[in-house]
Amino acid sequence: MVTNLEQKTAKAFPEKKNNLSVTRFLVLVVLCLQNSVFTVLRRYSQGVLKEKYSKYEVLLFGEIFKMVFSACIILMQDDRQRTLLRHVIFLLSSARKMFMLSLIYGMMNILSYVALKNVSAGVFTICAQLKILTTATFSAIMLNRKYSATKWRALLTLIAGVLLFSEPVWNQKDVLKTSLRTDEGGDLVLGVASVLAEVTLSGFASIYFEKVIKTDMTNKNLNIWERNIQLALGSLPVYIAFILADGGGEAGYLGGWSIVTVILGLLGSAGGLLVALSIKYGDSILKTLATTGAIVLSSGLDHYLLNGPMTAVMVLSGFVVIMAIFNYSLDGGVPVPSMMSDSVSKKLDGDKTSQAMVDEEVNVGHMSD
Incomplete structure (x- = not known):
């Protein structure tokens, strides 16, 4: 559904809107490719x-490079001629x-670790698809x-498509047994x-993050x-704490690194930058669509390069995911937060009034000729 603000924006700044659409598309495509290559x-x-490197050391390296x-x-x-x-x-x-957002990301890492210790990869994959709905709901x-x-409807179809696409993961014979993890003292409920x-x-x-980027007037x-x-800067202490708690992993501090690890x-660092750019030029839902589409692309690369699984169900559900993404993207423009609408709308109305005055003067000139 296209809002009145989007219609005004399209009429007042058609070239600017087209440039933004191209930039948004390119950022999302690159994000999808980055996610796919990173996964494979x-x-x-x-x-x-x-390789036995510590994943927290890799994350820390990525944050330092990003900074x-x-x-x-x-x-x-x-x-602004300010010193460093x-x-x-x-x-x-x-x-x-x-910093608050960094703490949230740290909590998410801890929760993921606890979850994977107590449920199978299949159960985790199924539940993880709810990120699409939680993102839309909070939006x-x-x-x-x-x-x-x-x-x-497109978002629900997308979730269904991804769940079907994950069939090789959750359709294992021992998925229920491993999800309970009774042999390791795991707790399914936890x-x-x-x-x-x-x-x-x-x-x-x-x-x-999107709200801070787009609506924070204190540090605009x-x-x-x-x-x-x-x-x-907020993430560095979190990852350092994880590294110390993990003892550097199986290989010890800075052990097990290779050129592949550096890449x-x-x-990972590029992914963080692209996520921020995708939210700046699009929104969090479009970012989620790009990363979801990367699941399909990375599975295709995994099949052809590393002999990963590829079934008829995966092929069909892959088309479902792609159609759901197009269905969502082609339904009007990117929704605009109503908290931003009033100020922007007034500016657009002012520009529209000025343009109308110019058009009127031109018409009067033609009539006098």
């Missing part, structure tokens, strides 16, 4: 090469909301977005509760690169 390379690293890359972009673009030290102090002093609640029945809490926090975190001059630095860290 991670499977190659751990499933084929059997350094963002700092370089800021230094090249910054025209003053800039860092300013970012730290205004990073309260980003409606926190940003007052209105989604048409077509979009809700595992399911953990994964449900994790997907709820995931939906909240996505919308919270902060760009997406500065927000990434704030988020990275994984760089790809």
Whole structure:
């Protein structure tokens, strides 16, 4: 459903709207490709090469690289003539909301760890698809977005398609047995509760980040690169704590690293930057669609490169996922938060009035001729 604001935007700034659509499309495509390559390379690293590096060290490396890359972009673009030290102090002093988001991500990692200790990969995969619905629900609640029945239907179809596409995971003969994990003292209720809490926090975190980026008037001059630095600064203590608690994993501190591990860290860092850009130029739901589409693409790459599973059910459900993504994307424009509508609408109305006055003068000139 296209809102009045979107209609005004399209009429007032057609070229700007087209450029934004192209940018949004490119960011989402690159995000989908990044997710796919990252997934396949991670499977190659751990499933084929059997590398024993600490995943928390890889995450920490990715955050450091993301922070350094963002700092370089800021230094090249910054025209405010601030010293690096003053800039860092300013970012730290205004990073309260980003630090809160970092803590949420840390909690999500803990919940994922608890969940995978108590339920099978199949149960985890099924429950994890609820991220799509939790993201849409928090978007409606926190940003007052209105989604048409077509979009809700597309999201439900997308979830069904992904669940069917995950058939090789959850259709194992021992899925029920492994989900109970009785031999390891696991608790199915605790595992399911953990994964449900994790997907709820995931939906909240996505919308919270989007809200901060698009509606935070307190620090409205902060760009997406500065927000990434704030988020990275908040994440560093979390990952360092995980590394210390894990003791560096099986290989010890900084053990088991290879060129593949470094590439994984760089790809993970790129994913964080692309997620931020996808939210800036689109919204959290479109970001979720891109990452969901990556499941299909990565499975295709996994099948052809690493002899991964590919069944008739997966092929058909892959088409269902793709059609659901197109169904959602082609149903009007990106919903606009109503909290932003009034100010933007007034600006558009003013521009429309000015344009009408110009058109009237031109018409009068033609009549006098």
